[in-house]
Amino acid sequence: MAAPARYKTTDVVDFIIVGSGAAGGVLAKELSSNGFRVVVLEQGPRLEPGDFEHDEYWAFNLNALTNNWREQPNTFRKSENERAQTKPTVWYGRLVGGGSVHFTSNYWRFHETDFVERSRKGPVPGAALEDWPIKYADLEPYYTKAEWELGVSGLAGASPFDPPRSKPYPLPPLPIKSSGVLVERGAKKLGWHAFPAPLAILSQNYRGRHGCMHCGFCEAFGCEWGAKSSTLATMIPIAEQSGRCEVRAHSYVSQIETNGLGRATGVVYFDKQKREQRQRAKAVLLCANGAETPRLLLMSKSKQFPNGLANSSGLVGKYLMFDSGAMSAGVFEHPLNDFKSVHVSRVIHDFYEIDPKHSVFGGGGLDGRFDLYPVGFALGGFAPDMPQWGREFKKNLRDFPRMMYVLSHNTVLAVETNTITLDPEVKDAWGLPAIRVTYRDHPETMKTVQFMQDREMELLDAAGALQTWRMPVDRDLSVHLLGTCRMGNERKKSVINADHRSHDVPNLFICDGSSLVTSGRNQPTATIQALAFRAADRISTLAKKNEI
């Protein structure tokens, strides 16, 4: 086992990877294992499993694992005519391992339809709906690779709606929880099909890692057992053991530099002491997420690239897709104690493709889950018309163990006016322009959300809930940040090609949520990681043929 590499900033390494999350971690492991010299630059700190607390204040108020809006403000507006107001809008993992450290670990593959919805269903007025330049079959081997390399638990063939797969899951499903039993009970009554949730959490020990101990702190927390298959627990140690990869934490990239030939030469970044540093490389890979990636391209404008780097199409930052979905709550007769173990144990995909007779675009999936820890439950678990403080409120808190939430995750249509841009006035603590979000969901997306929330309520009733309520569906804070550097064959209609190479800068590659052409049903991590494994193959091949 080699020691992690240490490079000088003056060394011209083979690849700089900006971001160490779901995609960046995979690319670091794959490229360094393939013999390339890699520097990974991560904005956030490096935490170890021993640092992970069961402390809501730490995770949600102090933003221990995520971007802190006091230092990095966002601004938000619903349309281009408004002046954007400062408010938290994009929320992402900001540490080595990125969002893969704190995600709930739902690991749904996209289905065949997600890649070809434009040709199957035709255009939708007001939406920028396109087919992908690749199909499900192109990505299938890489979904399988991701599941086996990272460690994913599930039951192949359990959902009648699943796309074809070449191999079963490497690990059996996690144990069923009370919420799972209730979801099965409701689904059975309604003629739907509940199946064990595919999760990037180890149900048993796997490749030297510990299986899940059911502590209950998955969503928004890091796993102190290393049982969650984050890139921090899986890919990054392997990358470092190759002896060719250096992961530099506290490295906040502000610009990609280019030369007179229009090629990237390296990046400028702030180190922990906020000193400016430069790292040189033969090629740059952006894996910084669907908000930070377009922001960095827009910040890298120059005489040669006046609209921002890789932006001759004008599409960098456009087609932003949020994590849209609904949430409903049910109180049951007996305690579920759903705060124990992983958050989801049963999923329903009967509405992955909504029957055309309903005239609702796309579709979605449902899951019964634990979604709110004690503080979160008290702060935001009740419907707005229920008491929010005082005697009655306190009494309702006692329903905590008897609660189940049903969530839906659905298609979000890309809209040209939903964007990430640079705020013209607001700056972050490093003096860089704040992320400005302009966002309003397409009316068809809101119809899909409404349709899915009706199914949530049906499921809760069928499962025997004594009391139910709907949570509001307006979302102006998103953790899934998709579509902002879209993949495509035509350089006027996309930012990167099917090899993840930017159309404009031959040695600049982009792979993260921004690459997605459609949202699928808004469980994007499996697809982001399958794309990363595939991109690693494509990029390695090009590099070995000296074609970068």
Added chain:
Amino acid sequence: MNDNSRRAFVSRLLTGAGAAFAWSALPHFAAALEHAAAQVKTGERKFACFTSEEAMQMEAVCEQIIPSDDGPGAREAGAIYFIDYALTQTEPHLQPLFRDGLKQLAAASAPQTFSELTSERQFAVLKSLESTEFFRRAREYTILGFLGNPRRQGNRDELGWKYIGFENPGMFSPPFGYYDAELLSGKKSGE
């Protein structure tokens, strides 16, 4: 098992790949816990941010948000200690918001102080302040002080967690709840 002994237990258990991960946070964490335990023991009402008068008014607000009627509330759980801790240790930038808020509260309660009002009057005063940033934060931080991790000096003796039926031993094993236990025991598998 509290968080501290859980950690010791967890670190003993980890072998092989797991042992390679450093438990770097442990000494710092243990010290924080000892400090909190010592403070609870002495029973002294000492505040780092609030004056004792401010603490009295703030605690009366906490008590309206999570009253002590059908079981321990914000007062018994020491929510005020969490707020005092947060305003000095982790988020001093919130001090002006709370200070200004307490002034608004005093103005709305005059000529008496908020804590001197009857419970009904206190409720009415807070209702009138419900849309203010101060009330939003007061509610949030009272809830954090009632239901947050006790390492932050609120939720004493896990009173809030016990009240709502939450536990944090650091690991569980199935069955987790009534319905999966029922399924496992084979009594009933759906209807």
